[in-house]
Amino acid sequence: MLILILQTTGLTALIAGLLSLILVIAERYLADYGECKIDINGKRKEVVKGGSSLLATLNEKKIYLASACGGRGSCGFCKCLVLDGGGPLLPTEKPFLTTDEISQNIRLACQVKIKQDIKIQIPEAIFNIRKYKAVVEKIVDFTYDIKELTFRLLEPATIDFKAGQYVQLHTRSYEKIKNPVSRAYSISSNPSQSNLLQLIIRRVPEGICTTWVHDYLKEGEEIEFTGPFGDFYIRETEADMLFIAGGSGKAPIKSMLEWLAENKSQRRMVYFFGARAVQDLYLTEYFHDFEKKLADFNYVPVLSQPLENDKWEGRTGYITQYLTEFVRDCANTEAYLCGSPAMINAMVKGLKECGIKDEKIYYDSF
Template structure:
């Protein structure tokens, strides 16, 4: 059975088969629906169902909160059509036309940024460049057909190399390989750029909030803005557990010293006695709303673990942030990594 899907306000239409997700159907027919993880976690593909009915035969999306459903939201990467649909997805028709490529890369450098964070620098072939937008990510294509997605931590103007920040996940096949076996000069294959998390043109001041290695795409955004001349207020909040997890703290502080429009607020949720921490503590999203109780005049970019992103979305919308001014990238684990993590827990 086939159903017609109409996207507002762009007016794009496409047909969705009963055995595919709405996102798959749209992408297959050239409609640039936004998406990120394609696993029902990050919420980048969320759209409002204005008429018609969807269901989730391909699995319940973990990131779909009750308040999303109450407002008619659907995660198109997991949703199937049960009828003709009219959906509201304002970014369709405004997404830039950037070619997604599969390319070989060589490991140029491995550098430990913290005990559990590795900077992986990949070198593209001399005859190739990857055109991308600050904040997007790439997939590393593994030999078993699986993929691992990582945000690009460098700005697009420096596109000879691709910089990734990889956190070591206990039991994670690929991250174990990176930390224990991978050597410089190794060959990998990637696909990208992917995702709808990137800087938009706006005159409004920005709030960038990252959790852990969620700092990576924000770093690329900041490098891009600084290269273009940072002429509006940008507030960076970086939430981690302990001081050692602020793995590029000195780099950010050097930026702040050179750019008067940039402010930086690191927030520790579990500071250690040896940290001798005198800065902000608690949850990073609570620090944001404490400093900005009215958010309607800002654009907000979030990246990091799903619990942080979901808590922040709820809090920020409650403090007046229009949904159209909220952009986020939720770092989900692959299903097999999640299983390995559960098996390693006591």
């Protein structure tokens, strides 16, 4: 009896599996959705061949939504407002969307298949996002685990971005890494140098992209990246500016300060850089030089765990204990943060205790 049940169950599973396979093959090779129209923001219309995902189809039209998983439905970054024609919400999308997002018809572009005309809405800034080819011009070791990469752009030959924004760097295959990945890194160069792009990348244990950058990528190689992305940029006000960064979080702040110096900003600024020990500091003289280039700027490195032979005479402890020295008017102070999630969490708490409001604290949450 047991054998009969097992045989029947096994047979049922086999038939179900075969049917699924047939459906997948039929969907891929036989389903013909013909030409479909994508209406973007009610302004731009694209005629495309139906059958592919919205994300892949937009990519073909050189419209790039953020994605870290290559459209496999596992990162949840490619969110997009679908006004009409997106079909039903799929179970694969639900874990990545909040109830509010679902009620607003936000979808994952990689999971929405184009089978009919579709209306979508995306931020205008996305039209500025391009896929770039570049050559690695220079690789510099800043510390034992941080490198600076300089890329010379090939195609397109220039990039238009705001200081503070980021790009997604695409890896190539290496050793066991068969599927290339994309990872987000803040741009560290000045937007006015539009024919080159710099990144500051810290090695992450187990990191597929950072291992590639640190151990495999060489000067002279061609690479690809997509961008620019992000809402982390300088607000054009007269408010005092507080910059706080740790580790490779120096990248967007470098870009911002270079831009501010070039544009002769008169704003009052201080930059706290947090590190553990002297071995984690880099570009120290470079940032002290901004004290001469900018009207009112101070660079303040703070070490949390200096080593005995560091002979460190600067500030020690945590950045939060020094914030009140700088903040003279919390209603007129903006804070720009870049670092690990734990650092951001600690700094946001410290800034709020100083009286700086949430809406004046800016950071990228990746």
